[in-house]
Amino acid sequence: MSDHVTQWLGAYLDGELRGALLRQVSNHLENCDHCQVELDEMRGLSALLHEAAPVGDFLPTERFVANLNLNLPRQTEATQTRKVVEIGWWLIPAGVIATWVFVQVTFQLSALLMTVSNIGLFGDSLAWLSLSGTRQTAWFGLLLNTFGNSAGTLALINSIDLFIQDLTRHFFWQAALGLVYLAWLVRWWLGQQNQTTTAGNFSRS
């Protein structure tokens, strides 16, 4: 009989095969003496391994627990430190989100107030807001004196200004937010991995 299923016999013996592969191996074993012998040898090996279990000379469980209890270091301080670090780590994305919300609200509120001021809805009560506008005017005037008062130059300066504003308002903050959140996510994932690896590799260092 060709196409033996030797490589699957271990998994078959351990009950790890499912579905079509399980049926294939079962059917094959019914007709293949070679694989059946292999399977019997594996069963024999497993029985031998279990039969050769050590006997005696280990500390009884209660005594082991008592000895262990004497050697257990304090866990509380490590726990508290870990909790503080975990809380601190959660504060990072929360802080970034709060900053982003603050900046966005400030931008939108400023735009609203400037619009209201331009309309003249509140008269001179918002005159202090025009201070930045004056600076802008002076800066804009300097630009015009430098590069000329042509329609093309004005359009170009206007486009650059709008582009920078859009970049700042809509892209930069969101990109920064995304990057910081991504960094936090990576750190969190590493922390989860750490649970399964750190303890397991505790004395590798």
Next chain:
Amino acid sequence: MAIAQAETEAALIAKAQTGDRSAYGELVRQHHQGVIDVVYRMCGDTHLAEDAAQDAFIQTWLHLPSFRPGTSLRNWLYRIAVNAALDTLRRAPKTPFVDLETLAMPDPQAGPEAALLQKERSLAVQKALSSLPEASRAVLVLREYGSLSYQEISSALDIPLGTVMSRLNYARERLKEILTPDFIDMEMEYV
């Protein structure tokens, strides 16, 4: 029954995570024999196995606060135990690997011939296990003595499922080569 036991273990873990030594002691009682089985088969020496088991339980205690509820404590513990056993072996002086005197205490109920055969078997098995590469030995020990599924071994040792199967196949083939025909043929008669 199993659900009740799982809930009990979860409750004990929760208490132990807050520093409750008594709850942790109960967890140790529940897993002591399993850990001993694993580390002994990795070390092949009762004294080294005791040391490794203690190291494993201490490290588990220290890292318990970061243990995620809902995952298997046994798998996590066995992973720590395997690494503790390997570290203990590396620290241990290069003495004969197998503890000849304490390896297999013959069954006093058996006759002298059967007792001798039992001791020979145990000695041969432990020597064969010790001849395996560490990676393959760890997989075989977790499967045969820890009774972990392939998926659990994969998770515990952080290796792919295919690697678990290939290492297990390799370990079994090697053991068959070493132990056949002296013992396996005899076992097959009784299986």
